[in-house]
Amino acid sequence: MPAPVPKPRTLYDKIWDDHIVHQDGEGPALIYIDRHLVHEVTSPQAFEGLRAAGRPVRRTDCTLATVDHNIPTTVRKNFTSASSFIEEPDSRAQVVALEDNVKEFGVTYFGMSDRRQGIVHIIGPEQGFTLPGITCVCGDSHTSTHGAFGSLAFGIGTSEVEHVLATQTLLQKKAKNMRITVDGQLLEGVTSKDVVLHIIGIIGTAGGTGCVVEYAGSVFRGFSMEARMSVCNMSIEAGARAGMVAPDDVTFEYLRGRPLVPKGEAWDKAVAYWRSLKSDDDAKFDIEVNIRAEDIVPTVTWGTSPQDVAPITGVVPNPANYTDSVKRSSVERSLKYMALVPGTRIEDIVIDKVFIGSCTNSRIEDLRSAAKVVLAAGPDAKVAPNVKYAMVVPGSGIIKQHAEAEGLDVIFKRAGFDWREAGCSMCLGMNPDQLSPGERCASTSNRNFEGRQGAGGRTHLLSPAMAAAAAISGKLTDVRKYLGVDMNQPSSLKVVKADEFLTDPVLPSPEPASTAASTAAAIIDLPPAETPSGAEKFTVLKGIAAPLNIENVDTDMIIPKQFLKTLKRTGLANALFYTLRKDPYTNEDTDFVLNREPYTKAKILVVTGKNFGCGSSREHAPWSLSDFGIRSVIAPSFGDIFRNNALQNGMLPVVLPEADCRTLAEDAAAGLELEVDLERQEIRRTNENPAIPFEADPFRRHCLLNGLDDIALTLQKESAIEEFEQRRSAVWPWLDGFGYQGKKIPVAQAKARKLEW
Numbered sequence: 001m002p003a004p005v006p007k008p009r010t011l012y013d014k015i016w017d018d019h020i021v022h023q024d025g026e027g028p029a030l031i032y033i034d035r036h037l038v039h040e041v042t043s044p045q046a047f048e049g050l051r052a053a054g055r056p057v058r059r060t061d062c063t064l065a066t067v068d069h070n071i072p073t074t075v076r077k078n079f080t081s082a083s084s085f086i087e088e089p090d091s092r093a094q095v096v097a098l099e100d101n102v103k104e105f106g107v108t109y110f111g112m113s114d115r116r117q118g119i120v121h122i123i124g125p126e127q128g129f130t131l132p133g134i135t136c137v138c139g140d141s142h143t144s145t146h147g148a149f150g151s152l153a154f155g156i157g158t159s160e161v162e163h164v165l166a167t168q169t170l171l172q173k174k175a176k177n178m179r180i181t182v183d184g185q186l187l188e189g190v191t192s193k194d195v196v197l198h199i200i201g202i203i204g205t206a207g208g209t210g211c212v213v214e215y216a217g218s219v220f221r222g223f224s225m226e227a228r229m230s231v232c233n234m235s236i237e238a239g240a241r242a243g244m245v246a247p248d249d250v251t252f253e254y255l256r257g258r259p260l261v262p263k264g265e266a267w268d269k270a271v272a273y274w275r276s277l278k279s280d281d282d283a284k285f286d287i288e289v290n291i292r293a294e295d296i297v298p299t300v301t302w303g304t305s306p307q308d309v310a311p312i313t314g315v316v317p318n319p320a321n322y323t324d325s326v327k328r329s330s331v332e333r334s335l336k337y338m339a340l341v342p343g344t345r346i347e348d349i350v351i352d353k354v355f356i357g358s359c360t361n362s363r364i365e366d367l368r369s370a371a372k373v374v375l376a377a378g379p380d381a382k383v384a385p386n387v388k389y390a391m392v393v394p395g396s397g398i399i400k401q402h403a404e405a406e407g408l409d410v411i412f413k414r415a416g417f418d419w420r421e422a423g424c425s426m427c428l429g430m431n432p433d434q435l436s437p438g439e440r441c442a443s444t445s446n447r448n449f450e451g452r453q454g455a456g457g458r459t460h461l462l463s464p465a466m467a468a469a470a471a472i473s474g475k476l477t478d479v480r481k482y483l484g485v486d487m488n489q490p491s492s493l494k495v496v497k498a499d500e501f502l503t504d505p506v507l508p509s510p511e512p513a514s515t516a517a518s519t520a521a522a523i524i525d526l527p528p529a530e531t532p533s534g535a536e537k538f539t540v541l542k543g544i545a546a547p548l549n550i551e552n553v554d555t556d557m558i559i560p561k562q563f564l565k566t567l568k569r570t571g572l573a574n575a576l577f578y579t580l581r582k583d584p585y586t587n588e589d590t591d592f593v594l595n596r597e598p599y600t601k602a603k604i605l606v607v608t609g610k611n612f613g614c615g616s617s618r619e620h621a622p623w624s625l626s627d628f629g630i631r632s633v634i635a636p637s638f639g640d641i642f643r644n645n646a647l648q649n650g651m652l653p654v655v656l657p658e659a660d661c662r663t664l665a666e667d668a669a670a671g672l673e674l675e676v677d678l679e680r681q682e683i684r685r686t687n688e689n690p691a692i693p694f695e696a697d698p699f700r701r702h703c704l705l706n707g708l709d710d711i712a713l714t715l716q717k718e719s720a721i722e723e724f725e726q727r728r729s730a731v732w733p734w735l736d737g738f739g740y741q742g743k744k745i746p747v748a749q750a751k752a753r754k755l756e757w
């Protein structure tokens with residue numbers, strides 16, 4: 001018999017296949033995790049879980065921790081300890097908790113006095129911790145950044161952080177393959193940030209839901225590693241689980257010689273393997289998007305979702321041009337929040353603050369490109385008088401040092417920018433760097449959600465070069481004017497209406513699961529119901545349902561940053577939808593649905609807009625819903641990480657077609673109760689109308705009905721994990737963690753150990 005012809009595979013397929021530890025039938029796969037990055041916000045409850053169960057961190061050699069979100073970015077000259085330096089008590093408690101945890105569990109840590117400290121997604125690549133072909137996770141949605149190296153990198157919630165710390169694996173369902181190809185020649189003055197904003201404008205914030213995106217085409221090939229990282233970073237803003245670029249010589253040159261990359265013979269072996277990591281020529285992608293490089297101009301956002309983009313040459317869109325009512329009301333809502341009038345030229349939007357930083361744009365090339373614009377504006381160029389404050393926050397201590405060696409800090413300071421220490425800073429303002437209500441900011445970060453940079457603050461996303469141009473001119477400005485670009489080149493100055501960019505996503509929505517629950521047990525080896533359980537069971541839920549007519553409800557909206565500073569999973573009921581329930585200017589209760597009777601007692605949320613729970617990986621979102629009393633959310637679609645996090649907490653996200661959501665929302669608006677029955681997979685209505693059936697993933701349904709806990713299930717596969725680890729050490733020896741001295745660091749089993757990196 002002829003040997004079976006191997007199926008052509010995508011890059012994602014190859015990495016996925018190489019990491020399967022165990023899989024039963026069509027159920028989720030247990031995949032091995034090569035690299036785990038940890039920060040202070042999403043880890044305290046995970047370490048607490050380990051401590052309570054008496055479990056060690058399985059692979060301290062593959063785990064790296066730092067502090068970034070909470071820390072002040074003020075001068076650290078007098079720094080002696082985090083506990084004396086950080087003034088805000090909750091931020092201090094979270095940083096100190098991480099410091100205690102890494103000591104107790106023996107995890108390598110870059111603290112505030114270490115120049116290697118920085119934003120978690122900056123330091124992984126900088127140290128060579130991130131490598132091609134690996135699986136990489138972090139309790140942070142922008143873990144997608146690391147996909148720039150040709151790795152499968154994605155954000156997870158705190159329960160999954162605990163799962164990885166304990167088992168070095170995750171239970172995952174394979175995503176779809178999507179390829180975004182950008183071919184052609186970028187116009188002068190157009191950067192990787194413009195490219196990714198343009199992509200999100202086209203496919204929408206839900207365009208990549210359920211997918212891993214591979215970026216292909218001459219534009220990404222021609223990009224540096226830093227530019228590729230900026231693109232992959234924002235994959236999550238397009239709804240994708242992960243984004244990746246196949247590794248090539250650019251990748252290998254970037255990695256060569258970094259502290260944690262393999263050396264000598266191991267390097268050669270690794271590069272030979274890495275060269276095989278590309279999609280086969282005839283590999284099939286579920287979704288393909290093709291974009292012409294020449295169509296992209298410097299791009300900014302005007303609204304409160306990263307898909308609300310416009311070319312800098314454009315105007316603010318008019319809601320009246322939208323026929324779809326949910327879409328129209330979301331544009332109206334955005335414009336009201338952003339205090340913008342339809343038809344206003346984007347270049348006429350005056351700003352109050354500028355933020356250059358974040359895991360999207362705080363690398364050395366970003367700082368150079370911003371400094372170049374400042375220099376190009378003339379030797380005496382200064383931040384415009386109407387700009388109250390402009391700050392530059394390097395992504396890591398090493399980048400800061402590098403920039404200072406090049407004199408970039410002097411350029412910025414001379415022009416009136418503040419030059420800060422590394423951290424997340426005003427990207428989300430968990431530290432004191434925040435906008436005040438009503439302030440408008442030109443920001444190189446990745447999210448323009450309501451209240452993201454401070455309650456009532458207004459964010460316009462753009463590239464570092466565009467941010468520098470905005471700082472100097474005091475309003476959003478076409479950077480090409482400073483760069484001496486010939487504005488007569490084709491399409492440079494063409495006025496494009498933002499509406500042209502506001503197409504509905506061009507992609508088909510993810511297909512609903514086709515497997516009926518009744519047949520599930522036959523094809524999936526489901527765990528027995530008597531498996532140790534730790535989670536709350538979900539069978540039938542009856543109660544008041546609250547209607548919510550908003551699309552793209554992001555997790556910043558569900559629970560804003562100030563409530564992420566907790567060390568617990570509970571006490572978050574009042575934090576739920578805080579900025580919608582409290583007026584940011586007066587702090588009075590608003591008339592938001594959950595403030596009104598009978599919805600203060602809601603157990604179910606019915607959302608008519610798609611993409612509920614998009615954005616950040618904060619598990620605090622389901623925790624706060626659950627604390628409020630809501631254990632099921634019904635919506636046309638969900639952000640991937642939110643859906644996982646909800647399931648990890650015994651909650652049920654139900655996907656229904658938009659029309660059904662609208663019907664149920666009408667019942668909810670009439671104050672009628674609903675009954676969500678997971679066993680029968682239907683939603684019963686308390687009027688005379690028929691029940692509405694829904695699909696549920698068979699494995700997850702089984703776990704919810706029986707209150708099964710993922711970690712307990714995975715620990716039953718200990719021998720499969722051990723076998724995988726042995727094979728991994730033999731085939732990919734460079735994946736076992738090596739220290740700075742080139743020593744192999746032994747795997748921590750029962751006892752925590754101190755590492756000497």
Ligand SMILES: CC(C)[C@H](C(=O)O)[C@@H](O)C(=O)O
Binds near residue numbers: 564
């Ligand atoms: C704190 C963390 C959970 C969050 C994320 O997952 O993205 C943060 O980094 C953000 O950018 O909102």
Ligand code: SF4
Binds near residue numbers: 358
């Ligand atoms: S998006 Fe902002 S807050 Fe989140 S990790 Fe990146 S810099 Fe930090």
